[in-house]
Amino acid sequence: MLLAPLLALGLGASPASAGVATLCLAQPGQTACVSGTVGNRTNPVEGADVVLRDEAGTEVNSITTAADGKYSFQVTEAGNYFLFVDPESLPDDVEIIPPAPRFQEDDGSIRVPVKLGRTATPDLEVRSVDYDAEGSGFGEQIVQSIAQGLRLGLLLALASVGLSLIYGTTGLSSFSHAEQVTLGGMVAYGLVNVAGLNLWIGILLTTIICGATGYVQDRLMWQPLRRRGLGLTQMMIVTIGLALAAQYAFQFFVGASQQKVVVRTFDVVEIGPVRMTDMSFVAMGVALVAIAVVGFVLLRTRVGQATRAVSDNPALAAASGIDVDRIIRFVWIAATALAGLGGVFYALVVSNGIRWDTGMQILLLLFAAVTLGGLGTAFGAFVGAIIIGLVVELAGPLGAPGDLKYAVALVILILLLMVRPQGLLGRAVRVG
Amino acid sequence: MNEFLGILDAVVGEAISPDTAAVAIAVIGLNIHFGFTGLLNIGQAGYMLLGAYGMAISITYDIPLAVAVLIGLVVSVLFSFILGLPTLKLRGDYLAIVTISAAEIIRYTGRLAAFEDFTGGSQGIFGKDYQGPFMDLSFFGSGSFDLLPLNYRDAGGGAGLRVVGLLVAVAAVVGIVVIAKRMKSADGQAPKIGTTATPKLVVAALFVVLFLALFFSFPQTEPRTSVDGWWVRVVAWSLVGVSCIIVFLLVRSPWGRLLRGIREDEEAMRSLGKNVFAIKMQALIIGGMFGALGGMVYVLTGSVQADSMGRQLTFFAYTALLLGGAATIFGPVLGSIIFFSARILVRELSGAYVPNSIMSTQQTEQFSYVVVGVALVLLVIFRPQGILGDKRELRFHV
């Protein structure tokens, strides 16, 4: 009973299993399935002709993928099968990423060992043709990954700097911050895709609206709770509850599928070995500017100095005439606005759309970034975010399969904590 | 009326389902971590998943059930060491971040195609691959059961008996509430665990009565298991009972006092010569073992599916814990029961009374979770001590 909804929940994380289960169910001892997605779930490839052949080379079945990119075959005998995607059926600029050599066949098909009662899900991810056409050696892959890592890092930084500021000024680890990121994408989807606003006006409005949610939250909830002296752990659990409610509210209103902020695709720009959409460069630029502004505000303005003072020592700050509540409200507004901005661009250039759990998927990266840099230091969070972004993107080419690239970031975090508990830029706390 | 009974059936069914029991066991473990010791473990679902994998994979390799369970527990202990060694000397936030990360890593790894032979990848391990040895132990035979004049199968049909059962259940609830109130009003002094045992025993007895009454009034069929879910249900709830007893015995002891001392102030404990690190590690291990046990029970009726034990489940566990009352013995159990049945109630009510044009069936599901989330927020704000917790403890900030 419980399982069903939870399975549905798990959807977010397991793209293939849920959809496939309905198409082909492997019966132990009788049948087996070969299924998966051409492309990936955020970027499925429509219209790809997928053929499954058996060991003798005879065709078992063939499928042309629909908009979701899914394919699924049922077989009744164990053994080696060969999966082939017709390159002609793929869009001109993409090709299937070759599998590991031991699964690679001379004719370009992929060997799939099949066992009865199991579902094999071979990867049929795609990449752009030029990627390889340029003779993309290992070095170039690395360069490309570094560029992508910087992109991811900068976008993560938008959210994690705010998370860190909130932690610094209030001591709160806000688990709902990831939902603020999703909110950004969702609002932009509503404004730009649904309501048809111009993208740039949409982004601006989204940032403002998200900032407003920060204001409202602090006004209606956090400030009263601080006044009541609610413990930090309790407040943290409040954020967990908020995150939960927000995720299902997104599903309630928008549904469980991925939504694009803009329908059109972006042009690809090439700079040396690096290939990214023009939007990616814009996103990185905007993120850099936004973070520079935050840095400037923190270092050079009165509000920023006050913020740092509050982070350092709230009581002393209050005693020296700083309106701590006002500063915290400012931090909430800034943090949620930045998270929203980050969410829009994340949806535009990284995840190619927004879904109810987009934010949740990067929550851990955000925490990792903030912790890595040292809890509560905004600049640490920035550095941490860049490092995490690079690690995540580099983990793939360096050999971490699938989602495990996220795990690599977390392992690095754990290792760092063992060596330098206070984080990269943090300070040790005083006892007694 | 039929609609109403249907809703009631669904709600009670959820309340006494083995899955609820499984989560309750995990929450009992979480209570040792968070409630008593103050360890912010946000990866309890990871423990559950490890326990489930440990047991299920072992059984698929024809290892006897008892050993398989042991393997599951040992794996969770190892996991505790891995998590604890780097973090237990640091501030609490770090444990939180590391546990949530580690739980995710386990989930990612479990889903990895490379380990498909062991974990079944994202499909998971099917129930029939590992549930056999457990089901074979059942001594319930066909699944029907007689207790004096009551027969588990029949009661479902007899409306008269059902009404009686309901009345008994209501009486038990009233009794529990009255005694609980009395215990509260006789405060003025902080309660000491162990000294006010008599009313607590009565409450426990009433819980048993309540459970039996519900049990016989609302028979359940669990289609996925061969023995009507009877066996699973009894084992699951017995384990809940045993877990409660173990926790009670542990926390009333000087060792339990150490845990609470650490929750309050680690430095003070260190200054008194207590090896805080070792004690926290012990607490992490014990609570983690309960988590693993909960995970094993959790998969007895379904399959071992990595994504069914993700972060959400940990968050549910926290909600249940806070609802029931952290640092209490029965809080986790009560909280789990109320949490899951309340969600079903919301879902069924909105399904039955809100027109489909406003809320589709899918949306009632989501709506119920939104309500749960908001409820968690309101609960923490307005009744942070939960149902069974002691309000006075909250006056002092930690």
Add this chain to the structure above:
Amino acid sequence: MSEPTNPSTPSGTTTTDGQGDLADPAARRALMSGVAQVPGAEKPDPILSVDRITRHFGGITAVDVEHLEVQRGLITALIGPNGAGKTTFFNLITGFDKPSSAGKGAHWSFNGAKLDKTSAPKVAKAGMVRTFQLTKALSRMTVMDNMMLGAKDQTGESLAKAMFKPLWHSQEGEVRAKAEELLARFKLLEKKDDYAGSLSGGQRKLLEMARALMTDPTMIMLDEPMAGVNPALTQSLLGHIQSLRDEGMTVLFVEHDMHVVQHISDWVVVMAEGRIVAEGPADTVMANPAVIDAYLGAHHDTDLGDDDLLRDEVVKDLHHEADEEEAARRDAEKGKR
């Protein structure tokens, strides 16, 4: 207690041959009379001896102690202006912090045992127990539970035995009886079933001291035990501390109130800017120019030993500013948690 033979003991006649002796003020004075009144002076029978401990925080040097010995069986006061490094010094020698000079000549020993790499719990187990400047009462536990936590070597604290009450039941009774006795001494008995969080600031100081005593320490280190305690209670607290000494315990305490220091301490160690600047009996050390320098800076001509002056505005003014800062810091620390 084995006595390390100290060849350079100034007065061979007055070694600690019995604790009863030290209950007698004259004996104590005689014991310390031969000790040179210089920083790092050697004591006839040091229970704690510290060498070359330094601790830096960023640019500042919080502690830089070349050598210090604490005499067994006496009350030693550690005084110094705010920020002198007293608390940090406590943290260092009790294992709550690590010296920057660790491994580079830092060395300290207690009761003949090296403590260089000992963790805080082990230091406490060895018999050196400290209290905190910012009290650490275990708020959501009863006063009684707070006390019972202090007791050492409890069978029921082992996980393996915890579940079986008969194994620890009788010991629990003994611990409880001892706790009640101590609570009675500290006038907290009627509070024993209240949550520690409901106690007043002064009562918490008392509780923390009583709790520390539950461990049967050989040496107790009190960080500002009198701060926030009313004068009447201070009197009785001082009585307690003296009786602890008379029972043979060594006491090292930090205090800002010079009257308290003069009243009960047998020896005074003065710290300033991380260094030990002077040592000596309470009545003479105040006149030491280094001390005056440390406390008063420019006010060179004032005599700190002059009791009246201490009550006067001079010191108050000087302390006032620093106290405010200290209060803010304390609040901040509370807020942070």
